[in-house]
Amino acid sequence: MxxxxxxxxxxxxxxxxxxxxxxxxxxxxxxxxxxxxxxxxxxxxxxxxxxxxxxxxxxxxxxxxxxxxxxxxxxxxxxxxxxxxxxxxxxxxxxxxxxxxxxxxxxxxxxxxxxxxxxxxVRASVVIPPDERVAYLFYRSLGFEPVTAGSRPLWGVPAFADHEGDGADRAILTRGIAAPS
Ligand SMILES: CC(C)(COP(=O)(O)OP(=O)(O)OC[C@H]1O[C@@H](n2cnc3c(N)ncnc32)[C@H](O)[C@@H]1OP(=O)(O)O)[C@@H](O)C(=O)NCCC(=O)NCCS
Missing domain, CATH: 3.40.630.30 (Gcn5-related N-acetyltransferase (GNAT))
Known part of the structure; x- marks a missing residue:
């Protein structure tokens, strides 16, 4: 293997x-x-x-x-x-x-x-609940950054209230992807 x-x-x-x-x-x-x-x-x-x-x-x-x-x-x-x-x-x-x-x-x-x-x-994204601390720290460790424009802090994270429906707050994280050399 x-x-x-x-x-x-x-x-x-x-x-x-x-x-x-x-x-x-x-x-x-x-x-x-x-x-x-x-x-x-x-x-x-x-x-x-x-x-x-x-x-x-x-x-x-x-x-x-x-x-x-x-x-x-x-x-x-x-x-x-x-x-x-x-x-x-x-x-x-x-x-x-x-x-x-x-x-x-x-x-x-x-x-x-x-x-x-x-x-x-050229870009990757993932949407997570802002209270999923491990997921947030994990994606940050991979170089993903939270989208901040229009966000507000929820659970200490830039996030979007009711993004996926009532009570379904979400953080959006993105990062660039380098073209293979
Ligand atoms: C998030 C998840 C995929 C991480 O998988 P993993 O194999 O444990 O991750 P890695 O071992 O590659 O960890 C990489 C880094 O992420 C961060 N990290 C991972 N788990 C963490 C934890 N429990 N607490 C804090 N930081 C954590 C650390 O910076 C870690 O680096 P380190 O081990 O050198 O400190 C796993 O915890 C999981 O499956 N969670 C449930 C599902 C989920 O939340 N999925 C993501 C949203 S779709």
């Missing part, structure tokens, strides 16, 4: 485009991975129509009963904006809780950003 993350045996990860069978696997665990109900946002369509702009990450767990069986421990579903050429959009991304803080989140995003740059994207 090859991978982009820190390579200390327990932390190798390999990426591939999702297949439809990944949907059932992930929709059953995604609420647990997020710690809130998001499964309605992970429709099967992402695994049917957006596989070219999405990734799953697999790793081997030498501690498990079946150490040769790759496990899906990461996903990122996204798309190239049809209306805003050059914009790559992250819809949902997560790492299995027991595999966090090993660089997997960084690795899957960096791989996705490289792939999108190769497709011609």
């Amino acid at each position: 090859t991978g982009d993350a820190r390579d200390d045996g327990l932390t190798r990860i390999a990426f591939r485009p999702p297949v439809e069978a990944d949907h059932r696997r992930l929709v059953d665990v995604v609420d647990h991975w997020f710690g809130r109900p998001v499964r309605a946002r992970l429709g099967r369509m992402w695994f049917e129509h957006f596989t070219g702009t999405s990734l799953v990450g697999e790793t081997l767990d030498p501690r498990s009963a079946d150490p040769d069986l790759p496990r899906v421990v990461a996903f990122l579903v996204g798309f190239a904006s049809p209306d805003r050429p050059g914009d790559a959009v992250i819809h949902l991304a997560a790492i299995a809780p027991e595999w966090r803080r090993r660089g997997f989140g960084t690795a899957i995003h960096e791989r996705w950003l490289r792939d999108r740059a190769a497709d011609g994207a």
